[in-house]
Amino acid sequence: MFLSTLGIGExxxxxxxxxxxxxxxxxxxxxxxxxxxVAGHEFIHSFLQDLPKVPSHYCRSTTSKQYLxxxxxxxxxxxxxxxxxxxxxxxxxxxxxxxxxxxxxxNLGLYHPKKDQCNICCAFKTGNLPDDEWQHxxxxxxxxRAEKLSDKNKASNNTMVLCMDLQALLLCPKLKASAxxxxxxxxxxxxxxxxxxxxxxxxxxxxxxEGSLSASEVASCIVDYLSAxxxxxxxxxxxxxxxxxxxxxxxxxxxxxxxxxxxKVVIQKYLEKGHTQMECVIExxxxxxxxxxxxxxxxxxxxxxxxxxPYEVKYIDHTFFQDFTKLRLCKSLRPGLRPGDPTVHDIRxxxxxxxxxxxxxxxxxDDWHPHPSHQLRNSTSDSHTVTxxxxxxxKINELKFKHLQDLKEVIPKDFHxxxxxxxx
Numbered sequence: 001m002f003l004s005t006l007g008i009g010e011x012x013x014x015x016x017x018x019x020x021x022x023x024x025x026x027x028x029x030x031x032x033x034x035x036x037x038v039a040g041h042e043f044i045h046s047f048l049q050d051l052p053k054v055p056s057h058y059c060r061s062t063t064s065k066q067y068l069x070x071x072x073x074x075x076x077x078x079x080x081x082x083x084x085x086x087x088x089x090x091x092x093x094x095x096x097x098x099x100x101x102x103x104x105x106x107n108l109g110l111y112h113p114k115k116d117q118c119n120i121c122c123a124f125k126t127g128n129l130p131d132d133e134w135q136h137x138x139x140x141x142x143x144x145r146a147e148k149l150s151d152k153n154k155a156s157n158n159t160m161v162l163c164m165d166l167q168a169l170l171l172c173p174k175l176k177a178s179a180x181x182x183x184x185x186x187x188x189x190x191x192x193x194x195x196x197x198x199x200x201x202x203x204x205x206x207x208x209x210e211g212s213l214s215a216s217e218v219a220s221c222i223v224d225y226l227s228a229x230x231x232x233x234x235x236x237x238x239x240x241x242x243x244x245x246x247x248x249x250x251x252x253x254x255x256x257x258x259x260x261x262x263x264k265v266v267i268q269k270y271l272e273k274g275h276t277q278m279e280c281v282i283e284x285x286x287x288x289x290x291x292x293x294x295x296x297x298x299x300x301x302x303x304x305x306x307x308x309x310p311y312e313v314k315y316i317d318h319t320f321f322q323d324f325t326k327l328r329l330c331k332s333l334r335p336g337l338r339p340g341d342p343t344v345h346d347i348r349x350x351x352x353x354x355x356x357x358x359x360x361x362x363x364x365x366d367d368w369h370p371h372p373s374h375q376l377r378n379s380t381s382d383s384h385t386v387t388x389x390x391x392x393x394x395k396i397n398e399l400k401f402k403h404l405q406d407l408k409e410v411i412p413k414d415f416h417x418x419x420x421x422x423x424x
Contacts, residue, residue: 215250253327
């Protein structure tokens with residue numbers, strides 16, 4: 001009755017039973033599938049581990065996540081490259097879901113930090129932040145935006161209002177060649193200063209063979225920009241609150257010395273992290289361009305904007321940078337030392353006065369308070385000394401140098417000498 005219901009003849013059923021898989025066959029197939037699955041996971045792991053990662057100073061200090069170099073536009077793009085790599089190794093690619101799960105397990109991310117939401121906003125959306133902390137964050141965010149708008153309206157020939165920002169990581173060479181996926185590239189830095197009155201912008205560009213991203217490098221760019229503008233009596237500098245770049249004693253000493261030497265007042269103000277909305281963004285112009293040398297970024301940046309006028313781009317080397325770490329006009333930025341006192345990260349504004357004093361605000365709406373850490377009267381002549389930061393070009397690590405030599409296969413010969421002459 002069962003066979004007639006399914007329309008199967010008795011002979012066919014008996015034949016299938018005789019020729020069907022044995023238990024040994026089934027177990028063998030299971031073990032084979034398990035081996036392929038293990039091998040597949042191992043290949044995904046090695047593939048992801050071998051991909052170059054973004055230097056930590058371009059990522060948030062509050063995250064342990066590693067970001068891949070910005071050569072992949074999406075997870076679909078990355079998965080397609082993985083599938084091609086598997087085919088080249090005669091390996092069977094696992095599913096997109098398995099690949100994504102392993103990507104998350106390794107705590108990796110695609111490099112889009114400029115577009116990331118702030119950590120506090122993300123914590124609130126996932127229910128991991130008390131409502132009172134969320135409301136305080138919203139208040140600080142709106143205060144900062146209102147203060148920035150107020151400063152923008154006050155900008156004049158006598159008061160220069162600036163935005164400054166380290167732009168997204170640039171890589172060199174930058175090509176659409178598969179060889180670049182697995183090789184570390186030369187990092188190119190772009191620190192931009194934007195005038196909110198005239199809408200002019202100056203880009204300071206250098207590569208990692210000429211300088212790093214310490215507080216002295218950032219301070220050198222800012223002091224150079226301020227020194228080139230003698231007309232204003234007051235400078236207001238807006239930035240995010242990144243500690244190693246914009247909120248540290250090295251930069252504060254540099255700005256305080258500038259204020260005293262030039263008889264100016266400099267005010268630093270901080271936007272809430274994750275809500276910076278900086279005006280000086282030029283990445284869109286660079287998106288689809290091939291770049292063989294760091295200097296080629298200079299011309300691309302100059303062409304990134306026509307109105308109201310092109311960007312000014314300064315391509316600098318190691319001789320440009322000054323060492324501000326020896327300045328001791330201010331030994332610490334912390335406004336208090338007792339438990340419960342405000343910390344450096346609580347500061348929303350710092351004012352450097354031409355008489356050598358400093359003031360601070362915890363909220364943008366507060367009155368100015370004298371900063372207790374300045375110690376001008378106890379300083380010596382040595383504490384006013386600024387010397388060159390580097391005596392020579394910087395060395396890149398051996399692995400990066402080797403990878404760059406390998407990449408010469410996809411770079412025209414006219415550009416090879418630059419990579420040959422990098423110190424390592």
